[in-house]
Amino acid sequence: ASASFFFFLALSTRSLSSSETAPMSWTSIAAHISSSAPELAEALSDKLDPSALQVLAIDGRPGETCWGSGSVRPAIFCPLTDADVEALLGALHLHGLVAHLRSLEIRAHAGVGDAAAAAIAKLLDDRECVLESLDLTGCEVTGAGAGLLCAPLNTEHHSLRALHLGYNPLGREGGLALAEMLQRNRSLETLSLANTSIDTQAAVMLYSVLRDQPVVLEVDLQKAVLFSRQEETAKHAAQMLSINRTMQVLNLANLRVGDMGAESIAKSLTRNSTLMRLNLANNSIGVAGGAALGDLLAFPACALRGLDLGFNKIGDKGAAAIGKALAA
Numbered sequence: 001a002s003a004s005f006f007f008f009l010a011l012s013t014r015s016l017s018s019s020e021t022a023p024m025s026w027t028s029i030a031a032h033i034s035s036s037a038p039e040l041a042e043a044l045s046d047k048l049d050p051s052a053l054q055v056l057a058i059d060g061r062p063g064e065t066c067w068g069s070g071s072v073r074p075a076i077f078c079p080l081t082d083a084d085v086e087a088l089l090g091a092l093h094l095h096g097l098v099a100h101l102r103s104l105e106i107r108a109h110a111g112v113g114d115a116a117a118a119a120i121a122k123l124l125d126d127r128e129c130v131l132e133s134l135d136l137t138g139c140e141v142t143g144a145g146a147g148l149l150c151a152p153l154n155t156e157h158h159s160l161r162a163l164h165l166g167y168n169p170l171g172r173e174g175g176l177a178l179a180e181m182l183q184r185n186r187s188l189e190t191l192s193l194a195n196t197s198i199d200t201q202a203a204v205m206l207y208s209v210l211r212d213q214p215v216v217l218e219v220d221l222q223k224a225v226l227f228s229r230q231e232e233t234a235k236h237a238a239q240m241l242s243i244n245r246t247m248q249v250l251n252l253a254n255l256r257v258g259d260m261g262a263e264s265i266a267k268s269l270t271r272n273s274t275l276m277r278l279n280l281a282n283n284s285i286g287v288a289g290g291a292a293l294g295d296l297l298a299f300p301a302c303a304l305r306g307l308d309l310g311f312n313k314i315g316d317k318g319a320a321a322i323g324k325a326l327a328a
Contacts, residue, residue: 057135080111109139113141139168143172143174144173175202207240219249234261234262237261242268249277250278253281257283270299285309288318289312293307
């Protein structure tokens with residue numbers, strides 16, 4: 001591990017130097033150390049109440065970072081490397097904290113990639129793991145790392161409910177690994193793949209699997225596809241929406257969706273009674289697409305409660321159609 005990084009345990013209302021032997025009542029602390037994570041964990045283990053530790057969040061940019069059970073999030077940050085993450089997770093295993101950690105956020109770390117993903121996969125594969133949310137947004141996990149993370153999730157029963165892998169270079173390999181995992185997984189409810197450079201083949205496979213996925217509630221595919229010809233991915237998204245009866249939130253912003261794609265999506269949503277929020281911002285939707293979406297909003301059985309069309313080109317006619325539907 002690197003010589004120095006932030007290791008987050010907890011902060012008692014009493015001093016860490018207290019001689020009392022009773023477990024402390026922990027909330028949150030950011031401890032900047034010059035030793036390794038396992039050494040710090042060992043030094044504090046005699047006073048640590050591990051059942052209070054539920055959240056570990058380390059941001060690689062100036063922002064919010066915490067470890068605790070409450071909502072206190074100190075404005076402290078620290079860039080990590082693969083070796084740091086491996087040492088940190090090793091300490092979790094060593095001191096029996098795996099059975100209590102429910103949220104792990106390691107965001108915006110350019111030095112965190114596939115080796116860290118392998119260490120996290122080991123955590124996910126631990127029989128005592130109760131992790132419910134994993135956020136690796138803005139790291140350098142590739143398709144190989146995504147495959148490692150998916151392996152322990154390729155089951156009907158796992159504790160993980162939310163997986164955030166946005167802004168990682170997953171590519172086709174990562175997209176296909178996630179699609180394969182979703183075929184069996186029956187626990188994941190939230191999946192974020194924004195700006196992950198998956199290709200059309202992987203996107204099509206994901207949409208195909210999501211057609212009959214009975215658990216996933218929220219999917220973020222904003223700018224996820226590197227390139228798509230003739231709105232191919234929009235067509236498959238529409239086909240998925242016409243069949244899926246579970247998803248409630250879908251982000252398709254910045255995917256080059258045009259009029260044809262918007263019309264297909266609008267038509268499919270006349271047969272969908274579950275999707276409540278749809279983001280189509282920053283696309284190429286024009287008057288015809290805007291009018292089709294306006295007609296959808298006027299449809300009596302339309303379940304949508306939120307529709308983002310910002311930064312499109314729907315024009316006055318498209319806007320009028322939507323306004324008429326909203327006024328009805």
